[in-house]
Amino acid sequence: METVNPPTGGPGLLTDRYELTMLASFIADGSAGRKAVFEAFARRLPEGRRYGIAAGLGRLVELVEGFRFDASEIAWLRREGVVDAATADYLATFRFRGTIEAIPEGDLYFPGTPVLTVSGTLGECIVLETLVLSVLNHDSAIASTAARMVTAAGGRPEDGGRAVIEMGSRRTHEEAAVATARAAYLAGFASTSNLAAGYRHGIPTVGTAAHAFTLAHDSELAAFANQVEAHGTGTTLLVDTYDIPTGIRNAVTAAAAHGATGPGAIRIDSGDLAEEAAKARALLDDLGATSTRITVTSDLDEYVITALQDAPIDGYGAGTRVATGSGHPTAGMVYKLVAIEQEDGTMRPVAKKARDKASVGGRKRVYRSTRDGILAAEVHVVAGPPPDGFAPAQVTVVDHGTVVHRPALVETRQACASALASLPAEARSVTDGVAWLTPVVLTPATQGA
Amino acid sequence: METVNPPTGGPGLLTDRYELTMLASFIADGSAGRKAVFEAFARRLPEGRRYGIAAGLGRLVELVEGFRFDASEIAWLRREGVVDAATADYLATFRFRGTIEAIPEGDLYFPGTPVLTVSGTLGECIVLETLVLSVLNHDSAIASTAARMVTAAGGRPEDGGRAVIEMGSRRTHEEAAVATARAAYLAGFASTSNLAAGYRHGIPTVGTAAHAFTLAHDSELAAFANQVEAHGTGTTLLVDTYDIPTGIRNAVTAAAAHGATGPGAIRIDSGDLAEEAAKARALLDDLGATSTRITVTSDLDEYVITALQDAPIDGYGAGTRVATGSGHPTAGMVYKLVAIEQEDGTMRPVAKKARDKASVGGRKRVYRSTRDGILAAEVHVVAGPPPDGFAPAQVTVVDHGTVVHRPALVETRQACASALASLPAEARSVTDGVAWLTPVVLTPATQGA
Known part of the structure; x- marks a missing residue:
């Protein structure tokens, strides 16, 4: 018999083993309940691409809502030695009760743009990593490619x-x-x-x-x-x-x-x-x-x-x-811890120092400005208010476990057309180019705060 | 609400609309019950590749067994005008009762090798096309790539x-x-x-x-x-x-x-x-x-x-x-009608003539020969017995609707290692090359029959 266990309805096991291994460690040392912030972003766009289209959020939200582990799955995790008894108990009642903010589906992203920000307990944030990346990386790769084909065809049929x-x-x-x-x-x-x-x-x-x-x-x-x-x-x-x-x-x-x-x-x-x-x-x-x-x-x-x-x-x-994905089947986004709660309740910015994969610590809020209807700049603000004339680019999608943003697909489709229309013609070109916009990270230091 | 209808358990709708449109036409003119043979094959290997590894068969067999349309799906198909009443009735009781022969999972394939042969009624063969190709094209692309990585690592751990x-x-x-x-x-x-x-x-x-x-x-x-x-x-x-x-x-x-x-x-x-x-x-x-x-x-x-x-x-x-797929995320297999029953009950070979996509008509049986344990030749025989010293390369997987071949994954894995071992070192090289073996099609004409 080829199948050992039939697929269950839930997406809980669509997860890398190390997410649960890490969870077990966090539960063991009492840190699974510490507050944490993770960001999903692409370090760079695929070679030659000038913009990315964020996609998959609508699917992801439904998967996060259904993110559970049933008895058969938990029994298997125990049998395989993936989790200990305490972690099994944690998973048996798992529901995501954190907050997700994101670039709306169909909107643009650039190198470093926090496409999705997850805040909650360390435990609930860590177990979502694989699923978040699978969905965003696949769907964004397709949408980014499809947008180029639509542009080459002169826009959507309703746009001529x-x-x-x-x-x-x-x-x-x-x-x-x-x-x-x-x-x-x-x-x-x-x-x-x-x-x-x-x-x-x-x-x-x-x-x-x-x-x-x-x-x-x-x-x-x-x-x-x-x-x-x-x-x-x-x-x-x-x-x-x-x-x-x-x-x-x-x-x-x-x-x-x-x-x-x-x-x-x-x-x-x-x-x-x-x-x-x-x-x-x-x-x-x-x-x-x-x-x-x-x-x-x-x-x-x-x-x-x-x-x-x-x-x-x-x-x-x-x-x-x-x-x-026309040569680029994955968007290459990563999911990184950017802040973790300290003993005293304050949030500590964290960042990896590895030479070719360095990241900027601290939760980054995304703001954009336009000039004459054209997207002009994007900043990532680690602390404090945005510069004048900038508006928030992320929306709240899940608020403490409750889904609060669930647009119909036709609205998302319209949002994508509007986002593409906010790019100058040069940025929409399908010829090889570089990211049309390089977001600037404003840290307390660069802000002079 | 993002989801219009939740996914059903069955794979019936994982299908291109034109499969059901064609089915409706066949039902309308009374030809849905004619016998037919379809072959899935790759016209060529991905650029630079020397062999392909057939994969997905084990998954496909389970999907074919479960290939049904439930009442909600059929009601939707009717509402959308995809099918008429007669086709809806056909789908409501659909079960695949045909026969599938295939290159065993984990075995090699080359340009033109009939990786999977489906024979049955025209109706039941046509509705499987999309699913057959989705599964084989994805899984074979991954397995073919993975085999190259394993070769680069010196073989499986159990092989040193x-x-x-x-x-x-x-x-x-x-x-x-x-x-x-x-x-x-x-x-x-x-x-x-x-x-x-x-x-x-x-x-x-x-x-x-x-x-x-x-x-x-x-x-x-x-x-x-x-x-x-x-x-x-x-x-x-x-x-x-x-x-x-x-x-x-x-x-x-x-x-x-x-x-x-x-x-x-x-x-x-x-x-x-x-x-x-x-x-x-x-x-x-x-x-x-x-x-x-x-x-x-x-x-x-x-x-x-x-x-x-x-x-x-x-x-x-x-x-x-x-x-x-290390640059080749899909195997590029196609699913082509190669023979259709005539009024008199005999099978007529058919082939497309389009200049860049020509195919050879007639159902082709696959035979291979080895010399000193090394794969030496592959022939596709349209009629008659194989040449001396050649053995069948396909196995019967589904026999008139009943699954008769369901190896455990460990057996498939061993079959793949054996298949790779049947290639000379040159053919296993990960450097760019051409298909190591070019199958020869033996038609009644070339066989001198």
Whole structure:
């Protein structure tokens, strides 16, 4: 039997063992209840990237709410010697009662930006580390990539751009696929092929047929006739199984049998897409199918989409490259202790000194300023008020264990579009660049306090 | 409220919409019950790779067994217009009753190798496509990468190599993390940091402490004393939070307080690892801690591990690079219809002609030959018997809906080690190369039949 224990519903074990080992040590020496602050941030953006899009918060909040350990899991942890009896008791009644503040989902982040700040007891903060990072690193990598593809397509469809459809499910883990669809949608994709993403998150789903559909029929025309019969003339016909011009003629013929000048759209999934799209447009127009749209797919990314901007294309399907972060499949965020309660009740800033991984101690509040609607600066303030003209960039998401921020995905999607619009065109460029903004850390020393 | 519908237990919706759209068309024209054969294969290996390791089969089999659509999901599919009434009825009672043959998990694959062959009705084969590819593409990408890291470490610990620990959970989606740990373990990793992987799959888990643990204490020595107190002198102490030589001295002091010459191991997570390991070994020996092992972590991959082979290191922790496939996060397999039943009951071979994505029609049986224990050739036979001296490479996994092949993960892990041992050293090299073996397709024409 392959599975030893079936997965439980709870996310508690989606955790690195050392979180629980550390918890056991803290419980043993009485420090698990000390107050602590942790920050999740990326030391740097992926090579060539100019900004990051924070994503995953909505999923994370639900996972934190459900973060429990059931009896079977605790028995296993005991049997394996991961935790002692005292730690097992702690986990049996565990609920996160701390506070989470974060950059809202869909908003920008830069090197060092505290994307998520967790404050609570040392014990409850430490056990969340792995889950926080798994969710933020995956979803932010996808959203950051998707935002570049949407930019290359001229923005969201509602902003005048061409639709980009997420269809990468088969290129990534089956559950990562659902999160990928969600992250791409919030970054401005029009829709997804993934049904679970539609069911769970209300994301529009699309999809018509694969090459297998045509191959399963005795002829391409028979396949198209069947598809139009079953799904109406508004359907999208995949025309490149055999020969594209013949495919287009068959598509128009199949639609014509139902009184339409052409199908809703054709899809081309191979060849030189710019050239094939131009030839397809000319042929469709020639055949009178002037309102038939052209969708292209096949290893599209932000660079290919940019190169296709002058081709007569109405929509793009992005698969592998969006699901794998277009070369950067993880956001590289880390989760670091920045302050710990002292014996006297005050908070002590802490920081790692390791030469290539140094961090700044103290809890950092994030503020941003804009000039003429364009993001101008970001500061991280360790103590005291922000400089004049700066507004807080984090929101309170969980307040002492209660979720207080749970926007609908459409709101998050709008927030992302607004955030991208707050960048100058240069910062949105998909060409290689450096972080458009370097946040400044204001410590009591640099503030002259 | 962020979630529209909570995830259901079943994997049915982890599927691209077009699978169900095609199913609806097939049901409408009466062809859903025609017999069909689909093959999952990679057209090519990722750039530079010499072999692939097939992985995910064990997970996939359980997902196929549970592939159902519950009432809530079907109601949603109807509401969204994804399926019509007849298709909804079909899905309500869906169970996969077809046959799956596959390259056993942990075994090798090359360009074009039918890694998985599904035969059954057109309807039941088509709805599995997305799930088959999600699982195989993710898990095979990880296992193929992990096998290279294990090779760089000199093989599995039981084969004389240095232990490689999987610790990439925080760099990938939280569920992909569990599958990553599983794929890495079957490819020869010694253990994982991921607790769910231990709980669900019985994989050994390890983990001790992060930098936060040291930072949370008033001094490094206090942290180490606490850890040794809670976990014994066999624990691994992370010595690079502040200054490595001081950290090592503190580690030995903390162990000495409990009568040991040193802790079980120290971990170094920053700096020039070869240099730091050499200095650490010299210092440990100097302090009498000659049996304290040295583990290193920090962006390790097959190249860094190779470069560290002469350093006095006892174990490696690999994170980001194994969880993201070391530059190749997906295996790029596709799932193609290769044969379909005709009106007269015979099977017609089918193939796509698109110029850059052409495929060979007909169901291909996979056979391999060895010479002196080394894999010598692979043929794909469309019809007739294999050439002399060739043995079948696929096994029957599901026989008309019944799972008949469910090896324990330890067996799969042994199979992978044996498969790697069947490659010549040159083919196992982690340097860039081309597929070590190019399978030959034997069609009735090429067989002279």
